[in-house]
Amino acid sequence: MLKEKHYAHERRTKNRDQKRIKERLQIQAIIDEFLSFEQLQQAQQSEGIPALFNQVTQHLDQHKLSFSLKKNFYQHFRKQIIQYNRSLQTDVPLPTQYLVSIQRTPLIFNESWLDGSKFAVQLKEKLLRYWYTANGFTADESIGNILICAILYGGISNLSSLDALLENLKEQGPIYHLQALQLPLIFLEPHSPHYGDLYDPKQTLRKSRNFVPDRLTQLWISRFKTQSIDIQHDCYTYIRYVFNALELSFNQKKFYQLLQASSHSFMQLEKVKLSSALAQCLTEEIETCGLSPSAFKRYLSPQPILDHSHQAEEPQPQNTNNKAKEEQLHTADPLEALTALHKQILTCFKNTHKITTDLCNLLHNQHAHLPENAKRLGLWLFSLFHPAVEDIESIAKLYQIDQNKYLRYINQQQKIRHSSIYSYYTKLAETWLLHSTDFIEESNLNDHLDVIYNRMLNGIGKSKSQKFALLKRFHQFQQMLFNAESFPLQTEGQDFSSPKAEIISAKTFQQMLIQLKGYQNPRYTVHDLEMLSIVYTIAFRSGMRINEMLGLRIKDVEGVQASSIWIRPYRSKKQEHLLKTDSAERNLNLQILLTEEEHFKFQRYCTTRRRAYSSNDYLFTLWNSTERIKPYMVTTPLQKILDAMLPSHCYTFHSLRHSATNNLAMILNMDYEFVNAFTDYSNDHYQLLRNDLLRSKTPQDCWYLLSHILGHIDPTETFRSYLHLAYIMAGYQLRKFDPCLDRTVIQKICPSLKSPRHHQIALSYYDEQISRTIKIKSIATPDEYINTSNIKVDLTQAENNIFIYGTSKSAYPFPLIAKILKALDQSYTPELLAQKYDFSIETLILWQQNILRLKQLKNRKNRPRFIIDADKSQRILPHIETTEEKIVLEYFFKQLNQHSYNDIHILNALAIFEMKANISHAGLIFNSAEVRLANRFLTGIYSLFPAKYWQTALPPKISQDKLIEKMHIKSIPYRMNSSLSNAFKLELVSQNNGKALTALRYCMLVLLILCTPSQPRS
Helix, strand or coil: CCCCCCCHHHHHHHHHHHHHHHHHHHHHHHHHHHCCHHHHHHHHHCCCHHHHHHHHHHHHHHHCCCHHHHHHHHHHHHHHHHHHHHHHCCCCCCCCCCCCCCCCCCCCCCHHHHHHHHHHHHHHHHHHHHHHHCCCCCHHHHHHHHHHHHHHCCCCCCHHHHHHHHHHHHCCCCCEEECCCCEEEEEECCECCCECCECCCCCCCECCEEECCCHHHHHHHHHHHHCCCCCCCCHHHHHHHHHHHCCCCCCHHHHHHHHHCHHHHHCCCCCCCCCHHHHHHHCCCCCCCCCCHHHHHHHHCCCCCCCCCCCCCCCCCCCCCHHHHHHHHCCCCHHHHHHHHHHHHHHHCCCCCCHHHHHHHHHHHCCCCCCHHHHHHHHHHHHHCCCCHHHHHHHHHHHCCCHHHHHHHHHHCCCCCHHHHHHHHHHHHHHHHHHHHHHCCCCCHHHHHHHHHHHHHCCCCCCHHHHHHHHHHHHHHHHHHCCCCCCCCCCCCCCCECCCCCCCCHHHHHHHHHHHHCCCCCCCCHHHHHHHHHHHHHHHHHCCCHHHHHCCEHHHEECCCCCEEEECCECCCCCCECCCCHHHCEEEEHHHHCCHHHHHHHHHHHHHHHHHCCCCCECCCCCCCCCCCCHHHHHHHHHHHHHHHCCCCCCCCHHHHHHHHHHHHHHHHCCHHHHHHHCCCCHHHHHHHHHHHCCCCCHHHHHHHHHHHHCCCCHHHHHHHHCCCHHHHHHHHHCCCCCEEEHHHHHHHCCCCCCCCCCEEEHHHHHHHHHHHCCCEEECCCCCCCCHHHCCCCCCCCCCCCCCCECHHHCCEHHHHHHHHHHHHCCCCHHHHHHHHCCCHHHHHHHHHHHHHHHHCECCCCCECCCCCCCCCCCCCCCCCCHHHHHHHHHHHHHHHHCCCCCHHHHHHHHHHHHHCCCCCCCEEEECCCHHHHHHHHHHHHHHCCHHHEEEEECCCCCHHHHHHHCCCCCCCEEECCCCCCEEEEEEECCCCCCECCHHHHHHHHHHHHCCCCCCCC
16 A cells, blocks of 8 residues: 655654654653642642652752753643642642753853962962061061961952942952851952943942952951051062062063962862852852942941831922913923923823824824924834824925835834833933933034033943833934934943842841831822732742732632742733743742741631632732732832931832842751851741752752742843842851961061961961951941741721721721622522631621611612612612723722711711612602702712713703702702703713713712611621
């Protein structure tokens, strides 16, 4: 039989399918072998889940599976754990294995490495012999010995850092002392043209380099401090003096060989266990920066101001109407007109759904008044939104620009999010309008672009490289549409990086949580403050980004006890939640990262959210809301509290991520003595984190684990932008080298030290004497930390028991109350609901009685007054479906916070509603003679709903003026309704379609069920 032939694409498809089936079978075999429900249950009962996960990891490593297969396996692994947790109602954490292709940089033991190591060993031997045999040391040799010891034993292997050390000695810079670790510390500021945290527009970029002197260097520094030595030469000259004393030749080549031999020396010191990553930080092969003196003092010994009784309210911005804005745009002063235009463009960004339309209308309306610089800026901004072709055609025709070029430019640009466009505009607009206004009267603006660009970039600080790139992008637009010449500025020297080296200490963070408890702002309820404290705590412990946190859904929390979270994107047409990078998708075991008390607080919060909301709702929202929180609602309280506590601080919400990075780096790499000096982690928590996270004995893996926790693809960005204690961590390890010297040598180097009678003395013996000799400044760490678990926002119910369920005073969110009322309306038993929602059964029985009473009420036609469809169901509560109705409902319960359940005006309004409501109308109909009754109704509930939704329907027979005269609230708009005869109707009307909202009926029925004076209180 002939073999059937297939086309190439069919064969490729068949091969892919076979490969996919083979991989699926391999994955299922591993799951059956290690991760069946029975094995998971046994491991959970014996507390062997980490060991089981390790077995899976080792199995994958032994079989050397491909990276794509491993990635696919871990997706099934996670799915298996989720199914296990849901089926058995248990709490196994999600796997947190990081999947990256680790590119190792091993030491190359070649001839050059051996030569460098040999050079370092021989130099140290000759140096030691020289100290023993010399009769004395000149001032120049003393300085040279400091520099050579700093290179060979202290980890300084960069010329800029060595120059900074010499500069510090010359200026008699202070030496600080960390009491908890008995650790000396010198703050250096070496030149670093392309990377550094210390920006000064008048000087070369510098970076903070924290130098921990080793004991030999410290010994020579003590000699320098006790003598009057004037520094007049450079590092090369002083080291040459020492080489001359050693009778060794010295030149520039030898000098750089000495610097390169630094790592060969300190990596082989006795008792020093330094990871290769920290060693590369010392040799500057990995970019990282330390903390400046001010940042370090703020971090380790903050002095918070705790008296915040006078919290000033924010001044409310004055609203300017559209007519006034138009007048400002047409003012004679061009700068004022451009400022008004800029503000009007910024207001367009507030309406996310209409921004393109609003901007198009603005360009149409103002085209006759816009100067050349504003025209270019507006057209460029409009192009970033990728508008419709018809809008492009009309704009191009109006502004007389080439339509084809405009379309071609837009098609060449990649689509970006609205938030990024807003960032682009705010970074460019003000400086462009300010500096180009001087040339708007010129005939050709292109002739002055180089001057304008130089002015725009002059004085710009850390973000200069970003703005330079943005300016090139804007110039490309001008080049294509306005015939500008090529970009006039040179790119050399513009590209540099300047991280923000700030860490929030545990002491500052704990005090901030205490102050958050008393934060006063009408926007936030006590429950909102409780939610914010959880958000801040997770950021401080795990390093999650703010948008990752605010994008979490309830279903992203795994396990009954909320042990893990799954950070993942939610892609849609509206781009609801996208992660910063692909590597940001990860699982975090919060049960391990948080303390026991913090996790219990988070677990309790998640339990409440799961009961009240659906799994697709956001995890963190404001009280009684399902909307995603705006970032400023999270950052503003933090910023205001920190401003009050530490007026000179430089902290932001992102500083919490920096803090988590450094805390976890210390835990994964250092002993507990070091960790305890800088953090508030207990020894038990420290051991728990190390046991759970450190599953590999390879030192480099811990840095990849740290980068995975932060959502980085590799540790490069972690070191570059977030890790600020690397130099201190490395210096602490180098200080473990404690050489023994003859007491005569020690007396020769520093005669002021008192030595015992022993011949060989370890240098650690002199630590305390040296501290007194050179007058070290002490930096104390906090004696004790506050237990944040004791910081509780007052979430208890009101003592007088007059709250309304669903308000913030009741501690029960309205979505939970709505679920319960809906179930009672559908004849669920109170006993079942009390058990399911952990609610008072007496209260549920009373609500059930109220619902039954409302179902029995009849109107004058002897028909049910509230039952929606008596033939199909006995339901009385209408559905809340539209966005407007949900907004009204949220506003309603927010206003109810100011009222009690026995408010006489509300009770009167409820009695009127119970008497006048009709199933066929969403509003209430009053006869023309019942104006007084309508006024009593509005007195009780008018303020509970947004004023813009209220409306009065009138028949032609009733005079509008006479009715307004009799009504107490005269601001309610009126409309004609011919279906009414001799009556008027009060209702809530949609702003979108003009139809009556059922939210009024729903809210009044809820109050009728909840507001019963004899109601028991749980």
